[in-house]
Amino acid sequence: MADKKPIFTKQASSIRADGSRNYVHPADVKGHFTRRRNLVFAVLIAIYMLLPWIDIGGHPAVFLDIAARRFYLFGYSFNAQDIWLSFFLLSGLGFALFVMTALWGRIWCGYACPHTVFLDGVFRRIERWIEGPRNTRLRRNAGPWNTDKIWRKTLKHTVFLIMAAVVAHVFISYFVSIPELFAMMKQSPTEHMSTFIWIFVLTGIMYFNFAWFREQMCLIICPYGRLQSVMTDKDTVIIGYDSNRGEPRGKASDSDSADCVDCGRCVAVCPTGIDIRNGLQLDCIGCAACIDACDEIMVKLKRPTGLVRYDSLRKLVGGERKFWRPRLALYAVLGVIGLVVATFGFRAHTTFEAGLARLGGVPFVVEADGRVQNLYEIHVINKQSATHTYEIRALNPEDFEYVIAIPDIELKGGKGQRVPIFVYSVDGNDAAEVRLSVKQVDAESTEDDKVINAPFLRPR
Numbered sequence: 001m002a003d004k005k006p007i008f009t010k011q012a013s014s015i016r017a018d019g020s021r022n023y024v025h026p027a028d029v030k031g032h033f034t035r036r037r038n039l040v041f042a043v044l045i046a047i048y049m050l051l052p053w054i055d056i057g058g059h060p061a062v063f064l065d066i067a068a069r070r071f072y073l074f075g076y077s078f079n080a081q082d083i084w085l086s087f088f089l090l091s092g093l094g095f096a097l098f099v100m101t102a103l104w105g106r107i108w109c110g111y112a113c114p115h116t117v118f119l120d121g122v123f124r125r126i127e128r129w130i131e132g133p134r135n136t137r138l139r140r141n142a143g144p145w146n147t148d149k150i151w152r153k154t155l156k157h158t159v160f161l162i163m164a165a166v167v168a169h170v171f172i173s174y175f176v177s178i179p180e181l182f183a184m185m186k187q188s189p190t191e192h193m194s195t196f197i198w199i200f201v202l203t204g205i206m207y208f209n210f211a212w213f214r215e216q217m218c219l220i221i222c223p224y225g226r227l228q229s230v231m232t233d234k235d236t237v238i239i240g241y242d243s244n245r246g247e248p249r250g251k252a253s254d255s256d257s258a259d260c261v262d263c264g265r266c267v268a269v270c271p272t273g274i275d276i277r278n279g280l281q282l283d284c285i286g287c288a289a290c291i292d293a294c295d296e297i298m299v300k301l302k303r304p305t306g307l308v309r310y311d312s313l314r315k316l317v318g319g320e321r322k323f324w325r326p327r328l329a330l331y332a333v334l335g336v337i338g339l340v341v342a343t344f345g346f347r348a349h350t351t352f353e354a355g356l357a358r359l360g361g362v363p364f365v366v367e368a369d370g371r372v373q374n375l376y377e378i379h380v381i382n383k384q385s386a387t388h389t390y391e392i393r394a395l396n397p398e399d400f401e402y403v404i405a406i407p408d409i410e411l412k413g414g415k416g417q418r419v420p421i422f423v424y425s426v427d428g429n430d431a432a433e434v435r436l437s438v439k440q441v442d443a444e445s446t447e448d449d450k451v452i453n454a455p456f457l458r459p460r
Helices: 030-052 080-104 107-111 114-131 134-140 147-176 178-185 190-211 215-221 224-231 288-302 326-347
Strands: 062-065 070-073 075-079 235-239 310-313 352-358 372-381 388-394 402-403 408-411 416-425 431-442 448-457
Touching: 030 062, 030 107, 030 114, 030 147, 030 288, 062 147, 070 310, 070 402, 075 080, 080 107, 080 224, 080 235, 080 326, 107 114, 107 224, 107 448, 114 134, 114 190, 114 215, 134 147, 147 190, 178 190, 178 215, 288 310, 326 408, 352 388, 352 431, 352 448, 372 388, 388 402, 416 448
Parallel strands: none
Antiparallel strands: 062 070, 070 075, 235 310, 352 372, 372 416, 388 408, 388 431, 402 416, 431 448
């Protein structure tokens, strides 16, 4: 019957009994998991801030030019016709997150989620620098509004607002580019009102989130916290409390008590305010702060570390963890299928597009000399960022007489052009198909010619 118990327990970490909010002020903590998180935070923030500045092939490393419907990713250029490829990118990230959660719980939330990265890596650090450690902040918040409290709060929220504006501007630069953003900043907001409104709104949202809403984003808004309950099981590695070692709790000097001395340090450092000793909870974001805090106490008491540790629920109660489970096998199969399809999908990505269509109006014209005329239009699109020249040639000139208005087209990056093509039947020839080739001719290209065709209509 033990296996029938729920994996998660309910714990109102940020709500008091009367329904009011319990503002969480996590204490400072040191340890190897905290150092790893800080390193990950620094790397991710650096990547976020630097990507718009890194030039690859004349464009930022990541540039989503929605206005021009052009997208540049690490030297590769895509246009609106390639939007279907984003399905593989998003689904691949989704499957990776599923596998990560099935294996290690909410490690994404604790180490790589943008909300956690900026909240713990930037805004809470600023708060500590200005207002001091946890106990100092709690005493000041409970005290009267004096000069010390006013200037610290004012300075903190001013810096918060500036940092929110910086993060918002960097985010917008992914869509307008850094040079264009700097040019906009030198002009009046009325000259680029839509961009100004976006930055204004994003700054307000980020300030509200990081200055006040904070852990409520993880507990209330983010759906991933709820989804984890269906993606984890008793063999998922999570942060857990070894009750066999820790219970019954008591003072360090009490010979009848177990290893847990009920110091409350694991609760004080938790960014969502939960007590990990109550079992796995939906509010736990897997940051491992409680592990470092508990290990620190255990070292001081000269007791073995790992009372709170990364482990599976099955192993925490004395069982053996199973790595391969049906859900992991399912994720692996679906992931491999997705990888194969994505490989073929990205291999199908071409540097230019060419299409042949019949112009509207009469389907054909019979001229005075008996020849039949069909009118077509070929549309060539340069999907690359640089200017290239494309050659249009007939593949079966012995079957038809072709008149190509512009046989050689020079197209700038992301641009397209439509070229009319007149096709006339040859006496005694009843070929039914017009065949053309389009080839990039101004530079070396490993891509094959594009062969396009269309039916040739004539009176029956």
